[in-house]
Amino acid sequence: MRRNRLIALLYLAPAGLLLSMFLVYPVLNTIYLSFLDNDSEQFVGWDNYVYLFTSPATLVVFRNNILWLVLFTGACLVIGLLMAVLANQVRYEAIAKAIIFVPMAVSFTAAGVIWRFMYIYRAPQFGQTGVMNALLDVLGFDPIPWISNTSVNNYALIAAGIWMWTGFALVVVSAGLKGIPSEVIEAARIDGANERQIFWHVILPMLKSVLVVVAVTLVINSLKVFDLVYVMTFGNYDTDVLANRMFKEMFTFGNFGRASAVAVVLLLAIIPMMAVNIRRFRRGE
């Protein structure tokens, strides 16, 4: 047993050292820094947090993250589920799934460029070169500056996120769908259930745990979203989100206290997800 302990230590040491140096210690240190001032010298109590929850500039950030959380998670789940169920019934399923899934392989940075390109705006008298505004043009509407118009830009950014991550939901849900025994569905059909009833009362309940897993991952990603916003707007025009705000506080404003407080808020928002993960894991043991 003692020998085992020594061997285990040897195997765990590299991982343990790296995790302590780059995750455990920094997280604790950031929590501490969030109670200090700009330069991490004076203790300021809750000041940084009070600022975050009262300043209009940062309240917008919270609103945007909530928009991301609801719309991004919801749309990825719904479209992913829909596509999984539809694709399950056709012969070109693999191709259809691959097409939706491809954006997962590219970087958020490239996706940011792709979607900025989709949203190009030119004054109405010139021809539109961006797909979205060209569509509006064809339908007889005026072009919209998707990136800078504050009533649509958050949705425009979230759409780009949905385009990237629906493939994830699709692939995982689809695997869950294949795991449902066909006898169960056949039995429901013999009992006279129609396709819609089968979906709502048989398939959906059996997919519940898979959907929870997907939702947790999507929620975490919606809270952490950074690259897309950084590349597409840098958080300007009221599109800022927590992760980008933190980057700004650090490097644009040089305010390490506030930057740390933003990070801690991010952690607090994610902790419930961590609890879900741990509970699932322990149940699975």
Add this chain to the structure above:
Amino acid sequence: MAEHAAAVKQDTLGTRMVRALGRGPLHVALIAICLAWMVPTLGLLVSSFRPAAAIATTGWWTAFSTPFEFTLENYQQVLTTQGMGRSFLNSVMIALPATAITIVVAALAAYAFSWIEFPGRDWLFLVVVGLLVVPLQLTLIPVLRIFATLGWTGSFFAIWLAHTAYGLPFAVFLLRNFFVALPKDLLESAFLDGASHFTAFRRIVMPLSVPALAALGIFQFLWLWNDLLVALVYLGGVRSVAPMTVTISNLVNSFGSSWHLLTSAAFISMILPLVIFFALQRYFVEGILAGAVKG
């Protein structure tokens, strides 16, 4: 009899036709969604081969009507004068070694978690599961200060270690779940024959885990290849070590409407992920499923 058979045949053909018609909306919906999903990438790809003047004044969909105007000049320009060639190498220099280190370190830890009995094992593993979701934003400032103290800012070595650490919780989690499921008899008989843990690790566990290691490797490589935040923060904006994601975001900042540069730069950064995706899709999907479902 023949009549009867014909009737049956006709019937099935009829139902088949009815079913095909009934399934029309299904196909239309599916194909429409798929086409919509391809448009953004297609637009980028087509544009990257169009002359700068054409991109700036007309939509990419007009490229298919005469006169055909396509060029490789954008790629040439972005690779040489805008430094994307150098950045491509930097991306390789960052992602490849960091992926290799992650796999080795994670495999060692995952082995301990699955095949060595020691007190506190389950608790320690729960800590790893907890760390899975910790946003790396929480670590940026303290790690940056550690790097500054050690004089590591802007070095590949520092970013390898950081990437390894950030990838470890997922990597250990994935590999441990795979290692635990390996046949117990095989390892136990090896131990009875006097094999050490190191031999079991090297000769039995690692060779049997090639699919999981491949899935993890592909996943981690793509993740690092596509990372912007970590490179942005720890490489301190030094151009000579900047990976492609950083260079592209700089291009967006300074030439936000030079679409001939942006589209070709973005596509260069996408080539490798796309090749990996199409060649190794199975492993890629397995990695995602292992991370998401098998918990």
